[in-house]
Amino acid sequence: MATIKDVSEYAGVSQATVSRVINGTSRVSHDKKLKVEKAIQVLGYRPNSIAQALASSRTGSIGIIVPELGGPFYSGILHNLEEKLRRLGYHVVVTAGSNTEQGQRESVEFLLGRRVDAMILHTQHLTDDYLTDLENKGVALVLVNRFIPELAQNCIEIDNEFGGQLATEYLLRMGHRNIACITGPLDKSDARGRLQGYRKAIEKAGIMFDEALVAEAGFTEESGVSAMQKLLKRQHPFTAVFACNDHMAFGAFEVLKEHEIQVPEQISLIGFDDILFARYITPPLTTVNFPIEQMSAEAVQLVIQILNKSKRDVNFRLSPTLVPRSSVKQLNKVN
Template sequence: MATIKDVSEQAGVSQATVSRVINGTSRVSHDKKLKVEKAIKDLGYRPNSIAQALASSRSGSIGVIVPELGGPFYSSILHCIEEKLRQFGYHVIVTAGGNTEKGQRESVEFLLSRRVDALIMHCQQLTDDYLINLEDQGIISVLVNRFVPELKNSCINIDNEHGAELVTDYLIEMGHKKIACITGPLDKSDARGRLQGYRNALENAGIDYDESLVIESGFTEETGISATHKLLRRGCEFSALFACNDHMAAAAAEVLTDAGFRVPQDISLVGFDDVLFARYLTPSLTTVNFPIEQMSVEAVQLTIQKLHKNKQDVNFRLSPKLVIRDSVNLLPTTL
């Protein structure tokens, strides 16, 4: 196996010059660079990746943080990011930060201790100031499904507000005026955006916003169950329910069925995200497609742009689409 010494002897230059050509750490004359590159090719020399990383301060790895590793949403994000980064020659180190600020900070510190070249983060609990400070320290980072105004060139997010408007508008077009809503946790920007889109659609249709029809929940099936029970206990009349993600929608369907309501004959139901199981529910779920794959691809493109300071086409704000299935009924008469 050829060594860096073999390359230097064949090229007629010092080992230090060969190292500079390989790592790109300083300028080398064009003539010497060509000699080194030819010697590397002729000898079939392969640089030691660990030594190369030490010399260039690059590890060839990207840290990815998500709240949890299970479930179709985050597993899809991780799969897409890992697959795309491999195409650029990077490996991924993944950590789950949980849904606490402490846990997500610990994930950041762990990945930085592993000398990752950049961070891709789905972290709703980290404060804006903390994320801004990371960038001020020169740490290359990209945020997914989040927007921080001071970091607008580091954020890939979707238009949650528009997506919620789309699905609420559809319910209204189908004759529904009394539309309940189970939100996500309102300390999260995506949950706030979806609630605002719901409110926008009602306002544009001249329908009063009714606080008694809105329940804050937690974006999980368990919290969706308790939120639906709470909504039913209020005794408020509604003909449709917008659950702000598909997990809560699936939970709501179960609770409504157990309570004697038929979906969609008695209560129409819609979700958000279009996770894989949404199409296999009975009835199949009308929802909003969250462009997970595109968001992941854009996050990788932006990361590569930041790392190599080259121009990649990046779409910073993605548009969701309405997916119409069988869980909404046309209301012949309004309530």
């Protein structure tokens, strides 16, 4: 059976570094963390979970709540979290809380009933007060893609505003001035952030914000179809569309195709998330990468630190990056 010493020798790091990765007691460089995780996987190392449970009254399980189990975005999050937690000797209990407050409250109660050691939550519907109350009652929790000021040390958030700004500024650099935006549901903070980034970029470029060029949708292909149809019916000219996630971009693309509007020759299109299918449509979709793997790694590191009552030393705010592909056309050279 592999030991910590075996893992340290395979990874080329000290046993103390291996222990820090496993227990999350302090920050370890990304390169060393990857080496340790690889060594754990290759050697099949498992912490003595039985001894740990007897010593700490823990179950060795982490609860995860996402709105839904289907689709490449949430499945990507679940895959990354489960893989990283399993390498550290934890099992996961996953529940889909649906897109309602009641459904997500029921998911929390389900996990508490299963006595999970901690929870990682990707939820927009549970109120700030409800989540703050859980933490005050001693529930170990980490929130991903959400920020609550009172729980700042429990949140791993994506800079959605910066991502929206990245996408819009890229379209501006490519010569577009009339840019439409398909937002997600504006009761969700990530959708509001991406819209704010869009607005900030166009106003910084000296362009007046036009509500007629904005259509609210629901982060799904079907809602992207509906939003794109609305934009075309309004007859406000535009040469580019920023869809605030890739699913809505796919829906918008289908509507443009039905109207025989070519992408990118007539309308340029950019999405957000960089899900797997984005690179395989024709033309491949320009998008903004949502750093799922990094977010998952930071969330796992943070939940271990919370459980061990050690210093919370993670990257709490992650920056998305632009992924240029062929769905955006340059209209003119901009100096």
